[in-house]
Amino acid sequence: MVLHKFMVRTGRTRVYFGPESMSELNEWIKNFDRVFIITGKKSAKITGALDDVLSILSNHNIKYELFDKVFPNPTASLVNEASEHAWRFGADAVIAIGGGSVIDTAKLVSIIVKCGGRAEDYVRSVRKAFDSIPLAAINLTHGTGSEVDRYAVVTIEETHEKVGVASEYMYPSISIDEPKYLTTLPRNQTVYTALDAFYHAIESATSNASSPYTLMLSEEAVRLIVKWLPIALNEPKNIEARYWLLYASMIAGISIDHGRTHIVHAVEHALSGLKPRLAHGAGLAIIGPQAIKYIYESVPDRMYRLLRHIDPELEPKSEHADKAAKAITKFQQSIGFSEKLRDYGFRK
Structure with missing residues (x-):
């Protein structure tokens, strides 16, 4: 059976789905100079997705910084740490390579870098996002759907609360759903x-x-x-x-x-x-x-x-x-x- 490559628009996101979808990152990435990459500890490397992204960045002479500390059920303090790194780096875009925990972390980082504050501010509705820096979501699981929605979930360590937050500004700019990355x-x-x-x-x-x-x-x-x-x-x-x-x-x-x-x-x-x-x-x-x-x-x-x-x-x-x-x-x-x-x- 032919496995089609196609694009759909949902929310604010262009989703590129199917074999060789990663190639679509080339057109998007050339608009930026400094990209902050967010991953977990293993999957981005094991799947080959990180190497593919780094190759594209190299081809376009784009500087990057890698933050590879995301773990399942990410915490507010983790999001805040990643946000500070991205802000100090001067990131003008974020690339998330991973499953829901990675993509959710990146969504909040993209807002905090642009709007300031801390993860807790948005979870508690103390702050409301008014913009975000562009985000590309390279999805590595067939479950969370985070690459196509406006939600993120984060755990507040002090109270053990796992809380969701929603914002129109948390839609990824583009998402890549490439099935070959799921075979591992x-x-x-x-x-x-x-x-x-x-x-x-x-x-x-x-x-x-x-x-x-x-x-x-x-x-x-x-x-x-x-x-x-x-x-x-x-x-x-x-x-x-x-x-x-x-x-x-x-x-x-x-x-x-x-x-x-x-x-x-x-x-x-x-x-x-x-x-x-x-x-x-x-x-x-x-x-x-x-x-x-x-x-x-x-x-x-x-x-x-x-x-x-x-x-x-x-x-x-x-x-x-x-x-x-x-x-x-x-x-x-x-x-x-x-x-x-x-x-x-x-x-x-």
Whole structure:
């Protein structure tokens, strides 16, 4: 099957999707002189994405500084540290190379460099962003959707709060969704990130802000995840599987940008705020089935549209809520996910 390269516009972002999408960075990058690169400790190097970006910068004789300290569930102090480095460097653009934690960090950095203040100011709504320096998001997971939305999530260490912030100025200028970078994604991250996208779809289709548009995007995302996630787990280098999981993640990200998340993400943020080593996708999957039972009872018509791809015997009736929850649990177990909150130190 031909895997198409294409561009879509969403929010303020131009998203370049598919094979060889990284080449599109060339046109964007030539407008800048000093670029601040934000990554985690490993994935940008392992995937080859960092080398590709540095090659492009070299070709255009652009100066850069690398900040490679981002960790999962980034903290306000980490964002503040990165922002100070970017400001002292005199960055006129930011490139994020990584998953949601890296991209969320970069979003806040792009605002702070332009508008001043600290991460806590924006999380607490003490300050409101009025602009940002341009941001390119090189996405390395098929889960968070951060490359296509206006949200960022950060943990306040002192209170253990994991808090989201939204701003029109946090949309990346451009985003790169290049499936080849996902073939080195570890098995557990393949599961966690795909389930993150799965719950984005579930929640954005069933929130008070949902619409026929978000339901359409969400149904397609669920269908693709159910079909392609088992294949990606059995064949990690299968580029077609990675392509469609990445596509599912992108459209689920667009869906939450319009329809938002609700109960599953809200509870997970509280949990991983307390226990930062709890991976976001894992937390969602642990609490998800029980939450889905209540969501299905409330909006069976919409949930049926989504979950019939997991269990064709479901019906759009509230009395099928328990059956739906069991179907989700069975699906998660079929892809090797059986983690519990106690595995992360939670007790009753």
